[in-house]
Amino acid sequence: MQISPWDKRNARDRERLLKRDAVLQVAVRSFNEKGFNATSLDDVAESLNVTKPTLYRYFSSKDEILFECVRLGLEGLQNAAASVERRGGDGMERLKALIRDYAMLMTQDFGMCITRTSDHELSPESRMKFRSMKREVDATIREVIEDGIRDGSIAAGDVRMMAFTVTGALNWIARWYEPGRELSPEQIAERCLATLVGGLAPRSGAEG
Amino acid sequence: MQISPWDKRNARDRERLLKRDAVLQVAVRSFNEKGFNATSLDDVAESLNVTKPTLYRYFSSKDEILFECVRLGLEGLQNAAASVERRGGDGMERLKALIRDYAMLMTQDFGMCITRTSDHELSPESRMKFRSMKREVDATIREVIEDGIRDGSIAAGDVRMMAFTVTGALNWIARWYEPGRELSPEQIAERCLATLVGGLAPRSGAEG
Numbered sequence: 001m002q003i004s005p006w007d008k009r010n011a012r013d014r015e016r017l018l019k020r021d022a023v024l025q026v027a028v029r030s031f032n033e034k035g036f037n038a039t040s041l042d043d044v045a046e047s048l049n050v051t052k053p054t055l056y057r058y059f060s061s062k063d064e065i066l067f068e069c070v071r072l073g074l075e076g077l078q079n080a081a082a083s084v085e086r087r088g089g090d091g092m093e094r095l096k097a098l099i100r101d102y103a104m105l106m107t108q109d110f111g112m113c114i115t116r117t118s119d120h121e122l123s124p125e126s127r128m129k130f131r132s133m134k135r136e137v138d139a140t141i142r143e144v145i146e147d148g149i150r151d152g153s154i155a156a157g158d159v160r161m162m163a164f165t166v167t168g169a170l171n172w173i174a175r176w177y178e179p180g181r182e183l184s185p186e187q188i189a190e191r192c193l194a195t196l197v198g199g200l201a202p203r204s205g206a207e208g
Numbered sequence: 209m210q211i212s213p214w215d216k217r218n219a220r221d222r223e224r225l226l227k228r229d230a231v232l233q234v235a236v237r238s239f240n241e242k243g244f245n246a247t248s249l250d251d252v253a254e255s256l257n258v259t260k261p262t263l264y265r266y267f268s269s270k271d272e273i274l275f276e277c278v279r280l281g282l283e284g285l286q287n288a289a290a291s292v293e294r295r296g297g298d299g300m301e302r303l304k305a306l307i308r309d310y311a312m313l314m315t316q317d318f319g320m321c322i323t324r325t326s327d328h329e330l331s332p333e334s335r336m337k338f339r340s341m342k343r344e345v346d347a348t349i350r351e352v353i354e355d356g357i358r359d360g361s362i363a364a365g366d367v368r369m370m371a372f373t374v375t376g377a378l379n380w381i382a383r384w385y386e387p388g389r390e391l392s393p394e395q396i397a398e399r400c401l402a403t404l405v406g407g408l409a410p411r412s413g414a415e416g
Binding site (some may be wrong): 035038095120121148153154156157162169172173175183184192194195198202203204 | 269303327370378379
């Protein structure tokens with residue numbers, strides 16, 4: 001069978017991407033468990049049965065690997081925000097969908113890395129990109145809350161503080177969640193959503 | 209005037225404590241702004257017009273200074289928890305008092321340091337002490353929520369997840385708050401409390 005050189009090239013690209021992903025998967029777990037500073041690229045390489053110079057074929061530095069992990073996490077949040085923008089329904093329905101997706105992402109490696117990484121662990125350039133991606137997600141959350149207040153599905157209040165309260169509760173999942181030892185990501189998302197939407201004060205019978 | 213040697217000793221002790229406090233005040237701001245790793249004790253000493261060896265009269269290491277900052281923050285939370293335990297009122301009244309105090313502490317230097325410090329920046333020994341202090345505060349929050357569910361002032365739900373949702377929203381204040389540029393700590397506490405207690409869903413007119 002004749003193999004086209006283009007196919008060959010695609011296969012090489014695919015393999016390169018697979019290897020690059022494997023580096024990120026191992027690195028993000030170490031960042032989340034041990035922190036950026038205590039993560040050694042020698043250990044990451046050893047886990048993958050390669051040497052450190054091999055990693056440098058895919059990334060120029062540990063900083064770049066960290067940023068790529070955080071970027072992938074933020075990409076997840078951006079996708080959740082974008083799908084909510086396309087979605088129909090009132091403000092509350094859209095906010096609930098976004099809270100669910102956000103909570104689930106916080107139980108996954110790259111999402112967790114967003115919260116567990118301190119601002120000052122990123123290089124100044126990465127920090128700027130990080131903040132601008134984060135601002136987009138935050139803006140969507142505020143817009144959806146504003147829509148909900150306007151259509152009456154969300155209680156009136158200080159939109160910025162409401163958004164901070166929601167994202168704080170959600171981001172914090174990434175600090176306490178331990179895979180396997182906990183409720184499932186779906187259960188965590190539903191229960192966190194219940195408290196945020198219903199509030200701590202009991203509701204009258206009529207409201208259910 | 210005759211000065212008693214005991215007074216002299218007290219004066220020396222007081223001065224020592226004042227100087228020790230000054231080191232912590234300068235260090236905690238640097239930890240919060242630049243992070244533990246980027247904080248240099250030479251810079252801390254320079255801000256205080258002394259040299260680094262002078263700092264070692266008060267602390268044995270940068271690790272010890274960080275732990276002392278975090279410990280002071282946690283002491284604030286523990287005091288808030290203890291005062292809520294002595295306090296009368298139903299579960300919701302006591303939880304509200306605790307949320308207010310907790311939110312205010314998150315806008316202050318040492319409280320902020322609790323959230324901004326990653327677990328893995330503390331030495332293993334400090335981390336154990338930190339976690340045990342934190343567990344005490346978390347236990348009080350859960351107890352107050354349980355009391356409130358029992359006396360009907362707080363909505364029924366998964367107590368542990370409710371506590372995580374509350375502390376997540378509160379801890380996050382320490383990540384976004386910038387002194388001077390924001391609402392006052394009192395305003396932040398009240399608005400965060402309003403969202404947590406009332407919930408995002410509107411309440412029927414009868415409930416106000």
